[in-house]
Amino acid sequence: xxxxxxxxxxxxxxxxxxxxxxxxxxxxxxxxxxxxxxxxxxxxxxxxxxxxxxxxxxxxxxxxxxxxxxxxxxxxxxxxxxxxxxxxxxxxxxxxxxxxxxxxxxxxxxxxxxxxxxxxxxxxxxxxxxxxxxxxxxxxxxxxxxxxxxxxxxxxxxxxxxxxxxxxxxxxxxxxxxxxxxxxxxxxxxxxxxxxxxxxxxxxxxxxxxxxxxxxxxxxxxxxxxxxxxxxxxxxxxxxxxxxxxxxxxxxxxxxxxxxxxxxxxxxxxxxxxxxxxxxxxxxxxxxxxxx
Amino acid sequence: xxxxxxxxxxxxxxxxxxxxxxxxxxxxxxxxxxxxxxxxxxxxxxxxxxxxxxxxxxxxxxxxxxxxxxxxxxxxxxxxxxxxxxxxxxxxxxxxxxxxxxxxxxxxxxxxxxxxxxxxxxxxxxxxxxxxxxxxxxxxxxxxxxxxxxxxxxxxxxxxxxxxxxxxxxxxxxxxxxx
Numbered sequence: 406x407x408x409x410x411x412x413x414x415x416x417x418x419x420x421x422x423x424x425x426x427x428x429x430x431x432x433x434x435x436x437x438x439x440x441x442x443x444x445x446x447x448x449x450x451x452x453x454x455x456x457x458x459x460x461x462x463x464x465x466x467x468x469x470x471x472x473x474x475x476x477x478x479x480x481x482x483x484x485x486x487x488x489x490x491x492x493x494x495x496x497x498x499x500x501x502x503x504x505x506x507x508x509x510x511x512x513x514x515x516x517x518x519x520x521x522x523x524x525x526x527x528x529x530x531x532x533x534x535x536x537x538x539x540x541x542x543x544x545x546x547x548x549x550x551x552x553x554x555x556x557x558x559x560x561x562x563x564x565x566x567x568x569x570x571x572x573x574x575x576x577x578x579x580x581x582x583x584x585x586x587x588x589x590x591x592x593x594x595x596x597x598x599x600x601x602x603x604x605x606x607x608x609x610x611x612x613x614x615x616x617x618x619x620x621x622x623x624x625x626x627x628x629x630x631x632x633x634x635x636x637x638x639x640x641x642x643x644x645x646x647x648x649x650x651x652x653x654x655x656x657x658x659x660x661x662x663x664x665x666x667x668x669x670x671x672x673x674x675x676x677x678x679x680x681x682x683x684x685x686x687x688x689x690x691x692x693x694x695x696x697x
Numbered sequence: 698x699x700x701x702x703x704x705x706x707x708x709x710x711x712x713x714x715x716x717x718x719x720x721x722x723x724x725x726x727x728x729x730x731x732x733x734x735x736x737x738x739x740x741x742x743x744x745x746x747x748x749x750x751x752x753x754x755x756x757x758x759x760x761x762x763x764x765x766x767x768x769x770x771x772x773x774x775x776x777x778x779x780x781x782x783x784x785x786x787x788x789x790x791x792x793x794x795x796x797x798x799x800x801x802x803x804x805x806x807x808x809x810x811x812x813x814x815x816x817x818x819x820x821x822x823x824x825x826x827x828x829x830x831x832x833x834x835x836x837x838x839x840x841x842x843x844x845x846x847x848x849x850x851x852x853x854x855x856x857x858x859x860x861x862x863x864x865x866x867x868x869x870x871x872x873x874x875x876x
Contacts, residue, residue, distance in 0.1 A: 408767065493825075535790050535792050535832060536790065536831055536832055537830075537831065537832060538792065538832065539823045539824075539825070539832055540792050540823060553824075557768045557769075558775055560768060560769065561768055620830050621830070622827070622830065624767040624827065625769070626767065626770070670737070
């Protein structure tokens with residue numbers, strides 16, 4: 406079946422656009438040991454599909470006059486912390502928010518629920534946690550890490566990474582540029598060339614599943630079909646790879662999957678989900694939240 | 698069903714990897730390396746081993762994992778190197794590739810690590826270990842897969858020998874080899 410003829414996503418570009426436009430309101434507080442005097446927090450609506458290092462320059466520029474060491478504002482190697490947990494700068498912002506705050510959309514009617522909005526983070530420069538954070542000497546480190554995942558996703562989709570490797574210089578530049586400048590048309594003008602137009606040429610779905618609390622990230626090869634007539638859905642895949650948490654293929658009994666801050670329907674076919682809702686690196690980064 | 702040869706060489710599934718890993722352990726032990734299998738008993742998913750390098754001025758301790766890449770279905774080496782200064786005894790993790798070449802990776806291993814593929818990047822780079830989630834370095838597995846393929850064409854490699862052959866290629870990155 407051709408992805409573009411899928412009845413599930415009539416407003417195809419609408420869903421991709423909505424994923425692209427998602428934001429998390431963030432409040433950044435300068436760590437006390439970095440500041441020589443008190444300063445108001447920095448507020449920003451951060452794109453869910455973007456990365457924190459792209460925001461660091463404007464954040465450090467704002468705090469520069471208040472830093473004990475103003476020259477450190479020129480460095481990119483800052484780090485953010487939420488409730489004592491350093492944020493992995495190479496993970497998309499939306500994923501970090503959903504995972505670290507234990508986002509649970511089922512609580513939307515609960516007036517007492519803490520959504521952690523704006524999401525309050527503490528900004529540090531000292532004591533860079535090298536055990537849990539990759540080095541970030543310059544934007545090149547971010548690009549290299551992102552490109553490796555783009556290559557992986559291509560390999561997973563097709564069984565080889567030649568489509569990505571054979572992108573023209575202009576295309577590969579534009580793909581990253583689209584992320585860096587948050588330009589939807591620029592990014593998708595190249596990204597659409599990377600996605601197979603037929604599910605028959607899709608070998609596996611690039612997917613990572615983030616388990617709550619345990620820090621465990623599950624990654625395994627998931628084909629688009631269970632059998633020639635039956636697509637792998639969110640539910641059939643979760644049941645296969647996490648049977649203890651997902652004993653049913655259609656109903657969430659113990660836990661729920663979250664993508665881009667929303668519950669994922671268990672019956673959604675993975676191939677179409679990939680086409681419409683993938684992150685910029687080509688992966689579906691899915692969080693699991695336990696049912697309260 | 699037991700087949701002594703991988704059906705999709707050089708790629709391995711988790712059972713083939715577990716089998717190859719079990720066969721590697723005695724060879725690592727014979728080479729004098731502290732090592733063990735880790736993961737579920739029925740299907741171990743990693744080989745852990747430690748390499749120590751002692752000089753007059755510093756000691757480098759490298760903690761390594763051999764795991765099956767969930768992306769490339771090839772064994773992949775992840776490692777963390779810590780450097781202890783001989784004079785001050787202060788210890789820190791090595792976090793830059795340049796330092797790796799200074800302290801951990803011998804010159805003889807450079808041909809294995811020449812630049813590969815897209816954007817001209819190095820074959821050794823920082824990464825999150827998929828099992829521990831901690832930061833270390835890894836050797837990108839694709840090129841090793843190609844080398845294994847070439848060797849296999851000369852003489853088919855049974856699963857039990859897969860990681861032994863593989864280690865003969867990759868172990869040199871950490872300055873170790875099997876006897």
